[in-house]
Amino acid sequence: xxxxxxxxxxxxxxxxxxxxxxxxxxxxxxxxxxxxxxxxxxxxxxxxxxxxxxxxxxxxxxxxxxxxxxxxxxxxxxxxxxxxxxxxxxxxxxxxxxxxxxxxxxxxxxxxxx
Amino acid sequence: xxxxxxxxxxxxxxxxxxxxxxxxxxxxxxxxxxxxxxxxxxxxxxxxxxxxxxxxxxxxxxxxxxxxxxxxxxxxxxxxxxxxxxxxxxxxxxxxxxxxxxxxxxxxxxxxx
Numbered sequence: 444x445x446x447x448x449x450x451x452x453x454x455x456x457x458x459x460x461x462x463x464x465x466x467x468x469x470x471x472x473x474x475x476x477x478x479x480x481x482x483x484x485x486x487x488x489x490x491x492x493x494x495x496x497x498x499x500x501x502x503x504x505x506x507x508x509x510x511x512x513x514x515x516x517x518x519x520x521x522x523x524x525x526x527x528x529x530x531x532x533x534x535x536x537x538x539x540x541x542x543x544x545x546x547x548x549x550x551x552x553x554x555x556x557x
Numbered sequence: 558x559x560x561x562x563x564x565x566x567x568x569x570x571x572x573x574x575x576x577x578x579x580x581x582x583x584x585x586x587x588x589x590x591x592x593x594x595x596x597x598x599x600x601x602x603x604x605x606x607x608x609x610x611x612x613x614x615x616x617x618x619x620x621x622x623x624x625x626x627x628x629x630x631x632x633x634x635x636x637x638x639x640x641x642x643x644x645x646x647x648x649x650x651x652x653x654x655x656x657x658x659x660x661x662x663x664x665x666x667x668x669x670x
Contacts, residue, residue: 447600469631477657486644487601489662534596538601538658544650546658 445541449549456527458555463523464535464552466493472517479508480535486502493520493537506539509545527556561645566665569639575632577664579645582626589650590621592630594641595663601644604630608650627640635668 446469456462466476474495479487491501491512499512511523520539524531536551559569562580568577581590591606605619607611607628612619618631632639644663 466644479660484660487595488658489659492657532599538600540656544656545603546656548602551600553596553598 445547445551447547453553461525466520468539475541476520477537517523529556563664569635575635577630578630580627588647591646596641604670640668
C-alpha cells in the first residue's frame, strides 16, 4: 500500500518556541492531507485539512494562528506549532488519501513541550 | 459520516479468534464500513473495509449484517502483536479526497498469553 512518512518521529522543545512537523506522501501525490492530534488514552481528533495551493481549513476550536499549515507541494504538508506550551504536548498524526480516496496514515510525531 | 458504537475494551486469548463488534445503525446506503487499528504510539493502520458483502483479507474477516446496522471484525488467530485499539468507521468510499476519517473511541483489544 501507499506510504506516508512524518518527520521528526519525536521532538522535545522548550515552552515558547516553535516546532515544525513534516508529512510526506512517498509514492503518491496528495492534494489534500489531514492533521490529527491525539492525547493520551484518547482517540484521534481532526485538527485541520491541508489543501495544496490554498489555505488550510481548521476544525472548530483549533487556532489557525497557532497551528500553521503549509501544503508546499503535492507530496508535502507541514504543521508548525508556534509558541508551543506544555498543553500542546501530544501525538500528531497526518494522513493522506490516494487517488482512490483511501486514507494512509503517517507513523505520528510525539511532541513534548517542557 | 454515521456514528459507530464499539465496546471500550475486550480481552482475547492468544491463538483464539478475536471478534470485535460495531454498531452503525444510522449507516447510509452509500457508506462503507472501515476498520483501522492503532498499535501504541503508532499511526492507524488500515485493516479491511466492506459495503454489504462479507470480506476477507490476509489480516482479518469482516462480517456485515444483512440490514448493515452492525458488523464484526474477526481476527482468526489473535497474536500478542494484535494488541491495539481497533476503530470501526463508516464513510463514503471513493475518490473524494475530502473524505477525512472521524474516529470514535474504538475498542482496546488486549491479547493475553
